[in-house]
Amino acid sequence: MLEDENVSRMLDILGNKNRRRIIMLLRERPCFVTEISDLLMISPKAVIDHLQLMEREQILSVRYDLNRRKYYYLSNDFQIVISPEAISNAESEEMPASAHNEGDARGVAVAGGARAAGDASSKPSAKADIGRTLGCLSDIRYLMESRTELLSDLKALESEVNDKILELKTSCKEIIGSETELNLVLALAGYETSAEDLSQLLKTPVTEVAEGLRGLEAKGIVERKGSLYRICE
Template identity: 35%
Template sequence: MIDDDGGSGLLDVLGNRNRRRIIKLLREKPCYVTEISERLTLNPKAVVDHLQYMERAEFLSSRKDARRRKYYYLVRDISIDIKVADAPGMLLNNVPSYHDKFINSVVNLRSLLNTRNRYIETLEYLEGDIDAAIDDLVHASKDILAGETEINLITALCNSDLSIPEIHRITDVPVSHIECAMKRLEGMGIVTRHGQKYSVRETNGK
């Protein structure tokens, strides 16, 4: 039950489709930022903003595991019951139009759910490919990257170009460590800098 003081926060959370998707995902298990970003195909920066908003609203909390990755989990789930009452004095001749509208709604919902299921099947294959690619990265980086921190930084940069503060928000790696790692990776030609943003250097050297 949400009281009056929390009503506006609840509406703000439920009124945003991606926040609803994040909540649905966190019902399954606690997740960290890059995992949410990959499974929902959302920009990591947007994921962080949504998570921080819902954490301030006390719907979520976070903890760090042994590898210092920050996991988010639900502390207050949301369940809404909707009751529809018959309108007093509803005329019988209105029933056919309501019936047609209902049938159209069912057909539309079924079509959307079928489309979503097809996307989910595709995403499941992609998630498997992403996991395999990360494993390949870990094995290929043994003689190149200096440990798990740099692997996490490269993984984050594979998702989007990021500044050091943005990398810190996503990975929770201390800023000083990120700065040292970025300087080393840039010197090795693995990442490149454009203003405040860093990106993974492509194979053609761009």
């Protein structure tokens, strides 16, 4: 069981909808930043901020593939269970004794009437609850089947991306001459971004990123628009 301080921190992390979405995605499989950004439609900078926070809290860990892409995955899966008994006991402890006595008296007075009313309405209510439950389960089954299909398509697409990256590395050595330039064009293939964000994403000094971008600009591979860089069309 977590201590109160740890529970508070965990609830603060999970209180953010996008962080919950990232955790749900990483439960399926490891992902890299641009993949998370594209799948969840969150800006890369926001994704990086969320990932770094959860990495500091040791919820996530990282690993690198053969193309030196940084993958995030859940280092520790977890469940948060809120016990109704615990809430009830906590409320009871805070309730004055007089309130307990009044509640007991009211309970005795209305017990017969409440039981009769409950008996009269239990059957229709139970049927409605069962129907609602089956409807929810049907929706969940459909969504899970759709998710499986999407993940299968995504896996095939990722394989194609890896093949193209390998082709880029082997057949374009004369144009993309350094690992920094390769990492830059791969990052910019997904979206426009600034030199500062690229530095943070690639864990590379800004000066080295700026030098690589200037070289790619000179070769006509990358162009600058304001503070953002993108692949030339």
